[in-house]
Amino acid sequence: MKRLLATVSLALGVLGMAATPAFAGVDDCPSGSVCRWQYGNYDGKQATSQIDNPDYGCWSVTCGNQSRWDDGSTGLNNAVSSVSNHGTRCNIKFADGTNYTGADVFFGRAGTNYQWRDPYLSNGGGYETTVGGALRVNSFDNLTTSHNFCP
Numbered sequence: 001m002k003r004l005l006a007t008v009s010l011a012l013g014v015l016g017m018a019a020t021p022a023f024a025g026v027d028d029c030p031s032g033s034v035c036r037w038q039y040g041n042y043d044g045k046q047a048t049s050q051i052d053n054p055d056y057g058c059w060s061v062t063c064g065n066q067s068r069w070d071d072g073s074t075g076l077n078n079a080v081s082s083v084s085n086h087g088t089r090c091n092i093k094f095a096d097g098t099n100y101t102g103a104d105v106f107f108g109r110a111g112t113n114y115q116w117r118d119p120y121l122s123n124g125g126g127y128e129t130t131v132g133g134a135l136r137v138n139s140f141d142n143l144t145t146s147h148n149f150c151p
Helices: 002-019
Strands: 034-039 043-049 082-085 092-095 104-107 128-131 134-137 146-149
Touching: none
Parallel strands: none
Antiparallel strands: 034 043, 034 082, 092 104, 092 146, 128 134
C-alpha cells in the first residue's frame, strides 16, 4: 500500500510539473531585442523582437510574425504589461496607435543611465501628460500597439 501511494504521489507530482508553464523572466530577454510580457513583473507569455513593429494587431506572415507571443499565439495588441529593452544600439518607442502614432513612451537601452525596462506599465511607464498645468502620470498597461527602435 505504501508503495502504491508513493507511486501515485510521484506520478501526480510529475504531472503537476508538466502542467505548469515555464515563464521567462527579464534575464531571458536576448541581447539586441526588446521583450514584452503579458503580465507585470516580466511574467506570463513573452514576445521578443529585434525589428520595428508598426502594428501588433497584424500577425500574418506578411507582418513578419512579429506580433505573436513567442509560443506562436496571437493576441499581443494591447496586451503588454511589462517591457525590457535589451537593444544594443538604440532607444525604443512604444505607441498606443499603429505606425508609432498616438500617446507614446520611450525607454533607453540596457546599460545606459535611462530607464530601459519597466515591470509594471500600470505605474505610468514614463508616460506623462500635462492636464490643466499639472503633471499627470498615466498607465500604459495593455495599451501598446506598435514599437520602433531609434525613433
